[in-house]
Amino acid sequence: MEALTGAQLAELAGVSEAEIGRMVDLGVLVAREEAAPFLTIDLRKVRLALACERAGLPMDGIAAAIRAGRLSFAFLEASPYHRWAVPSDRTYRQVSEETGVPLDVLRETLESMGFAWTSPDEPMREDELEVIPVLQMGISTGILDKMWMARVGRAYAEGLRLAALVETEIFQARFEGPALDSGAGQRQVMELASELAAPFMPLVDRALMGIYRRQQELVWTDHQVLNIEAALEEVGAIARPDRVPAMCFVDLAGYTRLTEEQGDQAAVELASTLAVLVERLSRAAGGTPVKWLGDGVMLHFRRPAGAVEASLAMVGELPSAGLPPAHVGVAAGPVVVQGGDYFGRTVNLASRVAGRAQAGQVLVTETVAAAVPGDAVAFSDLGELRLKGFSAPVRLLEARRS
Numbered sequence: 001m002e003a004l005t006g007a008q009l010a011e012l013a014g015v016s017e018a019e020i021g022r023m024v025d026l027g028v029l030v031a032r033e034e035a036a037p038f039l040t041i042d043l044r045k046v047r048l049a050l051a052c053e054r055a056g057l058p059m060d061g062i063a064a065a066i067r068a069g070r071l072s073f074a075f076l077e078a079s080p081y082h083r084w085a086v087p088s089d090r091t092y093r094q095v096s097e098e099t100g101v102p103l104d105v106l107r108e109t110l111e112s113m114g115f116a117w118t119s120p121d122e123p124m125r126e127d128e129l130e131v132i133p134v135l136q137m138g139i140s141t142g143i144l145d146k147m148w149m150a151r152v153g154r155a156y157a158e159g160l161r162l163a164a165l166v167e168t169e170i171f172q173a174r175f176e177g178p179a180l181d182s183g184a185g186q187r188q189v190m191e192l193a194s195e196l197a198a199p200f201m202p203l204v205d206r207a208l209m210g211i212y213r214r215q216q217e218l219v220w221t222d223h224q225v226l227n228i229e230a231a232l233e234e235v236g237a238i239a240r241p242d243r244v245p246a247m248c249f250v251d252l253a254g255y256t257r258l259t260e261e262q263g264d265q266a267a268v269e270l271a272s273t274l275a276v277l278v279e280r281l282s283r284a285a286g287g288t289p290v291k292w293l294g295d296g297v298m299l300h301f302r303r304p305a306g307a308v309e310a311s312l313a314m315v316g317e318l319p320s321a322g323l324p325p326a327h328v329g330v331a332a333g334p335v336v337v338q339g340g341d342y343f344g345r346t347v348n349l350a351s352r353v354a355g356r357a358q359a360g361q362v363l364v365t366e367t368v369a370a371a372v373p374g375d376a377v378a379f380s381d382l383g384e385l386r387l388k389g390f391s392a393p394v395r396l397l398e399a400r401r402s
Contacts, residue, residue, distance in 0.1 A: 003036035012087050013046040014122075023049060026059055027066035028073050044081055045073040072187050078194030080201050085127035093120040101135050105146045109135060112153030114161070151338075163208070218283075222302075246307035246332040246368060247347050248287070248299040249354035250278065250314055252324045255295035270323060277321055278314060285310035290342055296326075298350075300342055304332040304364075304371035308399050311362045312377070329354025330364040330399075332371060352387040353396060362399040369397045378402045 010017040020038075023029040028049045031037035053059055065071035075081075096103045103120055110117070115128050138144030144152070171193065179189045252274070255267075274297070278289055282299050285306035291298040301307035311328040318326050331353055333346035349365065357363040369379045378400050384393035 002040045003034065004038040004040060004042070005036050006031075006038065008036070009038045009042055009046070012040070012043050013050075015046065015050070020046070026063040028062070030074075040086055041077050041081070043086055044076040044084055048073060048076065070185055070187055072191070075187075075190040075194045078191075078198060080194055080197040083201065085125040087123040088126050088129055089123065090129070091121050091123055092117060095124055095129070095132060096120070099132055099136050101132065101139060105135070105139070105149065108146055109149040109153050112150040112157065114157045167204075222288075244304070244332045244367070244371075245335055245346075246301040246304040246330055246371075247335060247342060247350040248301060248307045248311055248328060248330045249296060249351050250299065250311070250326050250328050251293075251296035251354055252318075252326055253359035254324045273321055273323055274318075277317060277323075281313045281317065282310045285313070296354075298342070298347070300335070304330065304368040305373065307332075308362065308364060308368060308372050308377055312399060312401060315360055315362055325359040327354060327357035327359055328362040329357055330362065330368050332365065332367045348389060349387070349394070352389060353394075356385060356387065356396065363396050364399050366395040366397065369399070372399075375402050 004012070006017050006020045010020045013020070020029065023046055024031050026049070028045050029038065029042055049059070049062070052062060062071065066073075090098075092103065092106060095101070096106055107117065107120075110128055110131065113131065115125065117124075135144075135149065138149060175193060175196065176189055179192065180186070184192070252270070255270070271292070275289075275292070278297050278299070282289055282301075285301065286303060287299045287301040287306055287310050289297050290300050299307070299310070301310070307330045311330055315326050315328060318324070329350050329352070331346050331350035333349070334344065335346050336343040353363050353365060363382070364379070372379075379397040380400070382396045382398060384395045387394050
């Protein structure tokens with residue numbers, strides 16, 4: 001850890017030297033008896049204190065808690081926080097000129113990933129520099145332009161932010177809450193948490209990459225299957241079917257009432273159980289969960305038959321897993337895919353169909369029923385029904401096991 005003067009720490013933090021003095025007076029920073037009294041780890045303390053102030057917390061209150069021994073910023077010296085980046089010695093403008101990545105592309109891509117900067121002459125963070133090689137490769141090969149870089153950046157950021165949020169929820173539920181309930185003070189809890197996190201961090205890094213590679217395998221395999229299928233159709237090895245994808249909405253009946261009666265923790269446990277079951281049954285039938293909706297899920301299937309198969313399996317298995325009964329709607333037709341999400345009339349139709357289904361029912365459109373081969377599924381015609389948002393009546397059928 002590099003020793004810093006007050007002026008150097010101020011420059012790293014993007015504040016005045018007087019602000020560093022204020023942090024010392026408040027007790028956020030503790031200056032050592034040396035010519036360079038601070039360390040690079042003190043940057044994290046300044047950042048956290050400023051974040052508290054921006055959130056409206058009274059700095060004099062923080063100072064009082066520090067003097068009383070109930071709060072300390074020293075926990076930020078623990079190894080888990082060494083991962084947080086510090087400014088580099090290169091500005092955004094310099095990196096743009098050195099690498100050939102245009103400033104506007106650099107800015108929009110980094111912002112999509114959760115980074116932020118106000119001037120091209122500010123120093124880049126060290127973790128931002130990690131992104132530069134892939135931007136260079138994307139530009140030099142012509143594979144990625146500004147729009148696609150931003151889309152990829154948002155996808156990475158949203159997925160990883162969700163993972164970080166769930167980690168924090170686990171920490172609050174399994175460690176912080178019980179520790180505070182046992183009588184430990186906030187300062188002690190924060191310091192103990194830092195110690196506890198240290199051995200987990202390298203293991204979490206490895207696990208994240210393992211999970212990511214597995215998701216790549218699943219998605220890439222699906223795509224390669226479609227490519228091979230298209231190649232076989234082109235040479236006449238298989239017939240070219242009239243095939244459209246299907247969208248499916250699975251909603252839990254009585255979910256809101258149940259969570260009101262049993263509490264938020266019950267809601268979390270139900271959502272977790274639902275996710276595991278839906279993931280297993282949908283993938284077995286060629287489907288993918290694409291959006292979780294609290295009391296349900298939206299899924300995409302390559303074929304309507306797979307959507308019906310998975311829907312019937314889910315309706316049958318949810319109650320035995322301790323979940324409320326589900327009602328399901330399935331529609332088939334063209335969809336627009338953007339940023340991992342699905343849009344269009346087919347999506348809206350599937351949602352409306354699910355809204356007409358009763359607990360334990362799987363309702364489908366006429367197009368879906370016509371695409372299901374064989375006699376494993378029986379369909380009962382419910383006639384043409386009016387659905388909100390659709391000018392013409394829609395014929396619906398109920399699917400059941402034969």
